[in-house]
Amino acid sequence: MFDQIFTKVANTVALAAGKPVTFILCVAIVVIWAFSGPIFGFSDTWQLIINTGTTIVTFLMVFLIQNTQNRDSVAIQAKLDELVRVSNGKNAFIGIEHLTEAEVEKFRKQCEEAAKKADEELKSRTAAKKKSKAAPREAARKPPPAKAHA
Structure with a gap:
């Protein structure tokens, strides 16, 4: 009351x-x-x-x-925890606000490393797609081989 x-x-x-x-x-x-x-x-x-x-x-x-x-803060944490729980996020992140500052920093660094790795993978996939799309175009630009006359 x-x-x-x-x-x-x-x-x-x-x-x-x-x-x-x-x-x-x-x-x-x-x-x-x-x-x-x-x-x-x-x-x-x-x-x-x-x-x-x-x-x-x-x-x-x-x-x-x-x-x-x-x-x-508690309400925002509860909302974020629910989003993590129902998404592809790692459930290990739920409740990290109760950890020490050093433990939270460890989680933050893991997130940064995962984000960098995902960014690198995305860039390499994008480059590979561009390269595979360019190969058929280059083949189409080359003149057909000359036929031998007999």
Whole structure:
């Protein structure tokens, strides 16, 4: 129950925080605060208001944004795992996000090597096809052998 409420609040706040109107509102608050400085004599209380406000908002946003990013990452991983599972991909890649950085790097290098090998094979097949198509054309260009007259 608490998780559902927190998720809903976190999603709502994260979506609202990323909107242009939110940025404009925050800029307006800072401008109003700055212009109110002379009214309050640039007092310590005047400075404390903006410092406290921004610190509290920043502190809370860190946790909300981290929660949203964590859920997004898990959802993307689940989708990618499903794509690997139903495709010709290697099932060994499912769940590699739980490995150490060195283990993930090993998988990445294997992927790069496999991609290079596949690229080389494709290039050699393409070259072989071009060569086999060119051979009949070259034979057709040669004049037929001269017949001997008896």
